[in-house]
Amino acid sequence: MVLKLYARTGWGGGGGIVALTLAEKQIPFEHAAINLAQKEHKTPEFLAMHPFGQVPVIVRAFPQFHRNMRSKALPLLPTGLKERALVEQAASVEFANFLPAVLNVVTEFVRKPLSGMPTDDAASATALAELSTVLDVYETILSKHRYFGGDEFTIADLFHFSYAPMLADAGVPIMTSTGPNVARWWNDLISRPAWIKLKEEGIKGTAI
CATH class of the missing domain: 3.40.30.10 (Glutaredoxin)
Known part of the structure; x- marks a missing residue:
C-alpha cells in the first residue's frame, strides 16, 4: 500500500x-x-x-x-543547524508576509472575476502595492543566494507555489517584473519538472 x-x-x-x-x-x-x-x-x-x-x-x-x-x-530541509535555521526563517517570512499579500491580489484578480463579483480598482491597486513591497525585500534576499532559503531548493521555496502561479494566469506578471533576482528565482521555480507536470495534470497519484 x-x-x-x-x-x-x-x-x-x-x-x-x-x-x-x-x-x-x-x-x-x-x-x-x-x-x-x-x-x-x-x-x-x-x-x-x-x-x-x-x-x-x-x-x-x-x-x-x-x-x-x-x-x-x-x-527540502537541510541538516546543518545554520542552514536549517535560514530555511525556517524564510518559511516564516513566506507565511507572515508573502502569503497575506499574494492572497489579497488573488482575491482581486482571480476570485472576484471567477465569482462574478465586481472588481475594485482601489483595492486592486492597494493589493498590488503591498505585494510589490514584499517582493522588493525578496529582491534583496535573493541577491544573496540562489533560492529563498539558501543556495538549494527547499520547502521555503515550495510554499510559494500555493497561490503565486495564479497571478500570471490572471495577467498579473508581478513575480517576473519586480526585479531581476525575483524573476530569476521565480522562473527557476516554475521550470521545475515536478511543477510543470502537476500544473498540466492536476493531482494524480504515482505508483510504486
Whole structure:
C-alpha cells in the first residue's frame, strides 16, 4: 500500500503543495479526489480523518513513509543547524508576509472575476502595492543566494507555489517584473519538472 492523499484535483492550495512535495521527494502516493461542492469533506468518514473537515489529508499507509522522506535525494530541509535555521526563517517570512499579500491580489484578480463579483480598482491597486513591497525585500534576499532559503531548493521555496502561479494566469506578471533576482528565482521555480507536470495534470497519484 502507498500513501493516500485526500485533496481536490487541481494544483492550487494546500493539496497542490503536498502533491508537489511528494513528487519532488519521489514518494509514491494515491490521490483520493474530494469534491468540496458535494460536501464530501463533511461526511462522517472524512470527519473521522479530519474533525474540522478540511483538505488536504494524508493517510500513512505504510510504516516506512518517514524513513523514505529522509532517504530521498532531494532533502527540502537541510541538516546543518545554520542552514536549517535560514530555511525556517524564510518559511516564516513566506507565511507572515508573502502569503497575506499574494492572497489579497488573488482575491482581486482571480476570485472576484471567477465569482462574478465586481472588481475594485482601489483595492486592486492597494493589493498590488503591498505585494510589490514584499517582493522588493525578496529582491534583496535573493541577491544573496540562489533560492529563498539558501543556495538549494527547499520547502521555503515550495510554499510559494500555493497561490503565486495564479497571478500570471490572471495577467498579473508581478513575480517576473519586480526585479531581476525575483524573476530569476521565480522562473527557476516554475521550470521545475515536478511543477510543470502537476500544473498540466492536476493531482494524480504515482505508483510504486
